[in-house]
Amino acid sequence: MSANDPHISGAAAERRPMRRDSNTGRLAVLDQTKLPHSVEWMELSSEADAARAIVDMHVRGAPLIGAVAAAGLALALDAEAGDAALDAAVARLRATRPTAVNLAWALERVSEHVRPLQPAERAAAAHALADRICDEEGARCAAIGAHGVALIAGAAEAKRGAGPVHVLTHCNAGWLATFDYGTALAPVYKASEAGIDVHVWVDETRPLDQGSRLTAWELAQAGVPHTVIVDNAGGHLMQHGQVDLCIVGSDRTTAHGDVANKIGTYLKALAAHDNGVPFYAALPTSTIDWSMGDGVAEIPIEERAPEEVRVVHGVDAGGARGALDRFAAATAVSNLAFDVTPARYVTGLITEHGVFDASPEGLASLRDVHAASEG
């Protein structure tokens, strides 16, 4: 399975950043560190491969890392499937990244599913469930888009053709972060499919540039008009009426409606609030941590290596990939990966079950609907 494998490279068109070949069972993920300069797939043939793909952010995005962890657990069970091996693999995979709750959620789900089975049956069942998680996340994204498109349609109606609806997004919460439609981008894709004139302001999203590298690439593939801006620019645009609504993803959402997402999200929510711009988080219920209330106090925030800030990657004038250090040698750097936006700055949560208030009451209502849907 390589970048040139036609069976796999076709997956880009399918908007699926992880896939398992139905004939051979081999797993591959789209290497997001290489985008937008090249589209390369990485084979995952062991738990260690899956863990490394998550830690080094070849894959990222809360729903996707949940799915990759589930597949990684299945690969671990391919090698050894006893209870002790199962528990150890869950613990190792859970430790790969701390902030997104999907990782724990997906591992828990696979673990509970296979534990009652005989060891010899566990790996196959785990692979099948990992596949199902991918399909379910894809279906949730489509539903998020179906609910969220009404917000964009409403903004278009209010503008009565006075230019496109301008949506600002931070980081990448498109299909590269999950499956099929993405979360924050799902309403945008659905609006575009419906012929609504929509334009996206893409926050560059330092330090890893998930906006300028990934969201811009996704939107270009889909033909959705967009403009990259530095993370510093959104407030000015909102002051000047250039943003109609903000939609971001979420790595973990608490039962009070606080939203952990890529560092810098909170600053955009403050600017939206100051300028009367609606600010939505789009998320599948799999990213909700029902055990937490105060997200600012409770959600663990990952600190990553300083090199992610100081070293930048790109292509030179001849198109060759390279890396450059932008700093003086001895400079100290802090690299926190997420922040938490308090619920009071979140206009609503766009979920697969509809749009809910970011409040304890809104979340309780969502929980009831979700339980009924699973019932």
Place this chain on the structure above:
Amino acid sequence: MSANDPHISGAAAERRPMRRDSNTGRLAVLDQTKLPHSVEWMELSSEADAARAIVDMHVRGAPLIGAVAAAGLALALDAEAGDAALDAAVARLRATRPTAVNLAWALERVSEHVRPLQPAERAAAAHALADRICDEEGARCAAIGAHGVALIAGAAEAKRGAGPVHVLTHCNAGWLATFDYGTALAPVYKASEAGIDVHVWVDETRPLDQGSRLTAWELAQAGVPHTVIVDNAGGHLMQHGQVDLCIVGSDRTTAHGDVANKIGTYLKALAAHDNGVPFYAALPTSTIDWSMGDGVAEIPIEERAPEEVRVVHGVDAGGARGALDRFAAATAVSNLAFDVTPARYVTGLITEHGVFDASPEGLASLRDVHAASEG
């Protein structure tokens, strides 16, 4: 005059990014596009050299571009000093950058000073006045530091030794932006000189990285502890009590107290307000535009080339300078250089005359004190 000229390279130690050799009359500026990887001086021998240094941001910072424009006008008068030539040079230099008001202020001042003189006397008088502007800006910075250090001392007192006073700053408003002590960094340098334990969070400041390249370099030269963060991080730090006060510079301040500064400043002011962190702008009165009230509506915001966002500069593993393109080829980019922070989010203005409220009343009071000091 070259990078190796000992007379000029000594200027770095003097914290002066522009200097005129007292023997030869030759002018040089520190090339800020080359920092922090090398310290290089550029000779300015014509008005065109000065204009290019401003437009291409070899020099930047409101007080400094005022001083360089004044020197550029003197160089223009070296070549031709009639009334028409004077007016034309003022118009050309004024057009180099639109947002900072010091450019117009310094040109106006030199122009008014030399116009009553015979053409043959104008160039020498202009050079002398440009020199005086540099000295005056230096003196203003020292006074800003003397007034602002009390705010840091007060924070240190309140913390009673519970760690350093953490100051967050955006962009570079140190001596590289003006002379001697800088504006936003003047209170920090004075605090450090006074033995106060102070640490600076340095916003990277995309797209041109004036924080990570210039502020971090300045602070390292002075031995002031500091940590570079991405522009996205400050809100999270404030939510978690890691910032005691914010101090930024200003490119133009209105008579109502609105503050134009590097894009992204507004977002930090919102976060400071949300978390009860004092937010100060430090500025000489030369950056005040007494003719303007509503800064958001009235201050012109410069839009610069998209290449500043898409191409990054640094050094490779071997220490060689290089540039890399980070984006997919066709990506649209918007690059606005400044934003405006409304006065309601500014705790106070630290000026050479003291700390004033960012309000029409505060500015009126400052204007009276300033007029009296000039009277």
